[in-house]
Amino acid sequence: MARRKNPVLEADKALQKEGEKQALLIHGAAAIAMFRHWGWRKNRILDMLDKVEEIWNECAKDIEHSMIEMCEKETGIEIQCGDGKTWKDLHYLNHKVDPGRMTPAKWIYMRRQQMKWMAPQVVAGILLALHRKCGFGYERCARVYAQICEIQQEYNQDPQKVAAACLEETNVRIRDKIRRK
Numbered sequence: 045m046a047r048r049k050n051p052v053l054e055a056d057k058a059l060q061k062e063g064e065k066q067a068l069l070i071h072g073a074a075a076i077a078m079f080r081h082w083g084w085r086k087n088r089i090l091d092m093l094d095k096v097e098e099i100w101n102e103c104a105k106d107i108e109h110s111m112i113e114m115c116e117k118e119t120g121i122e123i124q125c126g127d128g129k130t131w132k133d134l135h136y137l138n139h140k141v142d143p144g145r146m147t148p149a150k151w152i153y154m155r156r157q158q159m160k161w162m163a164p165q166v167v168a169g170i171l172l173a174l175h176r177k178c179g180f181g182y183e184r185c186a187r188v189y190a191q192i193c194e195i196q197q198e199y200n201q202d203p204q205k206v207a208a209a210c211l212e213e214t215n216v217r218i219r220d221k222i223r224r225k
Contacts, residue, residue, distance in 0.1 A: 115168035
């Protein structure tokens with residue numbers, strides 16, 4: 045008899061997989077953008093990615109703050125996912141919103157909703173790192189974000205193609221940086 049899968053664990057795994065996909069896609073595109081448009085080379089790109097990792101670790105230690113919240117508070121940039129909602133409305137991005145009792149069904153639903161917010165959270169980490177490390181403000185962050193989006197489109201939103209292009213252009217093995225986290 046086959047073991048029945050645990051839907052809560054499956055939802056957690058799906059969210060983690062989406063996070064890894066978005067990190068590969070966005071970090072790779074950001075590295076290419078910094079190389080092409082800002083003249084950064086490998087070591088500077090790696091330093092930025094190290095700063096992103098440091099910020100993610102900081103965020104992970106404090107359950108009261110999300111990456112998107114931290115980005116908005118420090119840069120003034122509010123990142124959304126395009127569905128008209130803000131992080132302020134969602135308990136998994138704003139600890140002040142009470143989710144009520146988390147039944148397994150609510151947990152699974154929450155994880156599915158969080159998947160839509162993975163890309164914005166990864167972008168928030170990049171922008172926050174650029175702000176903290178290089179003093180980027182709204183205008184430069186907006187330019188970098190537009191450049192990231194252009195590069196993602198250039199490679200048809202394919203994380204594998206972006207990772208290959210990142211290695212070829214910048215000599216940064218983005219996959220190795222993501223796996224380290």
